Amino acid sequence: DIQMTQSPSTLSASVGDRVTITCRASQSVSSWLAWYQQKPGKAPKLLILKASSLASGVPSRFSGSGSGTEFTLTISSLQPDDFATYYCQQYNAYSPLYTFGQGTKVEIK
Amino acid sequence: EVQLVESGGGLMQPGGSLRLSCAASGFTVTSNSMNWIRQAPGKGLEWVSSIYSGANTYYADSVKGRFTVSRDKSKNTVYLQMNSLRLEDTAVYYCAREPSGTDAFDIWGQGTMVTVSS
Numbered sequence: 001d002i003q004m005t006q007s008p009s010t011l012s013a014s015v016g017d018r019v020t021i022t023c024r025a026s027q028s029v030s031s032w033l034a035w036y037q038q039k040p041g042k043a044p045k046l047l048i049l050k051a052s053s054l055a056s057g058v059p060s061r062f063s064g065s066g067s068g069t070e071f072t073l074t075i076s077s078l079q080p081d082d083f084a085t086y087y088c089q090q091y092n093a094y095s096p097l098y099t100f101g102q103g104t105k106v107e108i109k
Numbered sequence: 110e111v112q113l114v115e116s117g118g119g120l121m122q123p124g125g126s127l128r129l130s131c132a133a134s135g136f137t138v139t140s141n142s143m144n145w146i147r148q149a150p151g152k153g154l155e156w157v158s159s160i161y162s163g164a165n166t167y168y169a170d171s172v173k174g175r176f177t178v179s180r181d182k183s184k185n186t187v188y189l190q191m192n193s194l195r196l197e198d199t200a201v202y203y204c205a206r207e208p209s210g211t212d213a214f215d216i217w218g219q220g221t222m223v224t225v226s227s
Contacts, residue, residue, distance in 0.1 A: 032212045034212070034213035034214070036154075036214075038154075043203055043217035043218065043219060043220055044154065044203075044214070044217060045217075046213055046214060046215045049211050049212070049213035049215075050211070050212075050213070055213075055215065056215075087153065087154055089154070089213070089214075091212035091213075096156055096169050096170070097156065097159060097167050098144075098146075098156035098159075098212075099156065100153055100154040100155065100156070101153070102153050103153045103154075
């Protein structure tokens with residue numbers, strides 16, 4: 001099974017900060033990596049697909065990069081609406097088809 | 110409007126069965142990969158099952174042999190039949206669409222809670 005490890009697990013930041021979250025895969029997933037934002041009691045929202053493509057309607061302050069086993073999600077200037085939990089997700093052709101990271105909670109500093 | 114609406118969750122005893130439904134609007138379920146993803150209380154996301162546009166089905170090892178995913182084209186609805194329920198199946202179950210070739214879940218339902226308890 002491919003394991004996805006996010007760091008940090010919790011991040012304290014202020015409005016306007018540049019924030020970076022890392023996701024590492026236990027083996028190469030090429031560019032089949034997506035990022036989601038989830039707020040309490042709500043379904044996740046797709047932010048980034050194929051490692052670096054911004055999903056429709058997502059603000060340009062969100063960006064993704066990486067390939068193979070190391071990926072990053074960057075928020076260029078943190079906004080009040082961005083305090084949430086973020087998950088990475090990989091796809092591969094073997095079971096399990098999809099695996100999520102354990103999540104990174106972005107809190108107000 | 111493109112949306113997914115899940116239903117069918119509830120409180121069940123261990124060993125029981127439940128069928129979840131995911132009604133789609135604004136798109137056709139048979140033209141996309143449709144997926145079930147769950148989230149146990151206070152925990153992260155776990156992929157459960159997929160049914161691809163070609164009708165191939167896939168399952169996480171934790172539910173293989175107990176859960177069955179299916180779809181009804183006429184109702185534009187996807188189902189998850191859950192048998193032999195275990196305490197560890199307790200979670201919010203989300204239905205999500207994956208457009209072909211993206212390997213990412215772009216539309217999610219609101220989720221339905223399944224609680225397995227004696």
